[in-house]
Amino acid sequence: MDRHEIEGHEVINGEVKATGNGAHVLVPKDWRGADVKIVRTSEPTE
Template sequence: MDRHEIEGHEVIDGTAKATGNGAHVLVPKRWRGADVKVIRTTEPDE
Protein backbone atom coordinates (compact mmCIF):
# COMPACT_ATOMS: atom_id res chain seq x y z
CA MET A 1 0.00 0.00 0.00
CA ASP A 2 1.25 3.49 -0.82
CA ARG A 3 1.33 6.26 1.75
CA HIS A 4 -0.12 9.69 0.92
CA GLU A 5 -0.33 12.83 3.02
CA ILE A 6 -3.25 15.18 2.37
CA GLU A 7 -4.11 18.36 4.23
CA GLY A 8 -7.81 18.92 4.74
CA HIS A 9 -10.62 19.94 7.05
CA GLU A 10 -12.67 16.81 7.71
CA VAL A 11 -12.57 13.04 7.10
CA ILE A 12 -15.44 10.58 6.70
CA ASP A 13 -15.19 6.80 6.55
CA GLY A 14 -17.53 5.12 4.09
CA THR A 15 -18.03 2.32 1.59
CA ALA A 16 -18.44 2.78 -2.16
CA LYS A 17 -21.92 1.55 -3.17
CA ALA A 18 -22.84 0.30 -6.67
CA THR A 19 -24.56 2.85 -8.93
CA GLY A 20 -25.19 2.09 -12.63
CA ASN A 21 -21.79 1.30 -14.18
CA GLY A 22 -19.87 2.84 -11.28
CA ALA A 23 -20.01 3.48 -7.55
CA HIS A 24 -20.60 6.40 -5.21
CA VAL A 25 -19.71 7.46 -1.69
CA LEU A 26 -22.15 9.68 0.20
CA VAL A 27 -20.79 12.79 1.88
CA PRO A 28 -22.60 15.38 4.03
CA LYS A 29 -24.84 17.83 2.16
CA ARG A 30 -22.83 20.72 3.56
CA TRP A 31 -19.88 19.52 1.40
CA ARG A 32 -21.73 20.47 -1.81
CA GLY A 33 -19.49 22.59 -4.02
CA ALA A 34 -16.31 21.70 -2.07
CA ASP A 35 -13.27 20.01 -3.61
CA VAL A 36 -12.97 16.47 -2.21
CA LYS A 37 -10.59 13.55 -2.67
CA VAL A 38 -11.53 9.87 -2.46
CA ILE A 39 -8.82 7.35 -1.55
CA ARG A 40 -9.30 3.59 -1.86
CA THR A 41 -7.75 1.93 1.21
CA THR A 42 -8.62 -1.75 0.53
CA GLU A 43 -9.02 -4.02 -2.48
CA PRO A 44 -12.61 -4.04 -3.75
CA ASP A 45 -14.83 -7.08 -3.12
CA GLU A 46 -15.98 -8.70 -6.35
Protein backbone atom coordinates in the same frame (compact mmCIF):
# COMPACT_ATOMS: atom_id res chain seq x y z
CA MET B 1 0.10 -0.04 0.03
CA ASP B 2 1.33 3.46 -0.79
CA ARG B 3 1.41 6.25 1.76
CA HIS B 4 -0.16 9.61 0.87
CA GLU B 5 -0.30 12.77 2.91
CA ILE B 6 -3.31 15.02 2.32
CA GLU B 7 -4.11 18.28 4.09
CA GLY B 8 -7.81 18.87 4.65
CA HIS B 9 -10.61 19.87 6.96
CA GLU B 10 -12.55 16.69 7.70
CA VAL B 11 -12.39 12.91 7.15
CA ILE B 12 -15.28 10.45 6.92
CA ASN B 13 -15.24 6.68 6.52
CA GLY B 14 -17.65 5.21 4.02
CA GLU B 15 -18.37 2.31 1.71
CA VAL B 16 -18.46 2.56 -2.08
CA LYS B 17 -21.84 1.40 -3.38
CA ALA B 18 -22.82 0.39 -6.91
CA THR B 19 -24.90 2.83 -8.97
CA GLY B 20 -25.63 2.39 -12.68
CA ASN B 21 -22.36 1.62 -14.50
CA GLY B 22 -20.21 3.05 -11.69
CA ALA B 23 -20.16 3.57 -7.95
CA HIS B 24 -20.53 6.38 -5.43
CA VAL B 25 -19.66 7.40 -1.88
CA LEU B 26 -22.12 9.48 0.11
CA VAL B 27 -20.82 12.59 1.87
CA PRO B 28 -22.63 15.16 4.03
CA LYS B 29 -24.89 17.66 2.20
CA ASP B 30 -22.87 20.59 3.50
CA TRP B 31 -19.92 19.34 1.41
CA ARG B 32 -21.77 20.30 -1.82
CA GLY B 33 -19.55 22.47 -4.00
CA ALA B 34 -16.36 21.54 -2.09
CA ASP B 35 -13.30 19.91 -3.65
CA VAL B 36 -12.75 16.39 -2.31
CA LYS B 37 -10.26 13.55 -2.76
CA ILE B 38 -11.21 9.88 -2.53
CA VAL B 39 -8.55 7.41 -1.34
CA ARG B 40 -9.13 3.64 -1.62
CA THR B 41 -7.84 2.01 1.56
CA SER B 42 -8.62 -1.67 0.83
CA GLU B 43 -8.97 -4.07 -2.08
CA PRO B 44 -12.46 -4.38 -3.62
CA THR B 45 -14.41 -7.41 -2.36
CA GLU B 46 -16.07 -8.29 -5.69
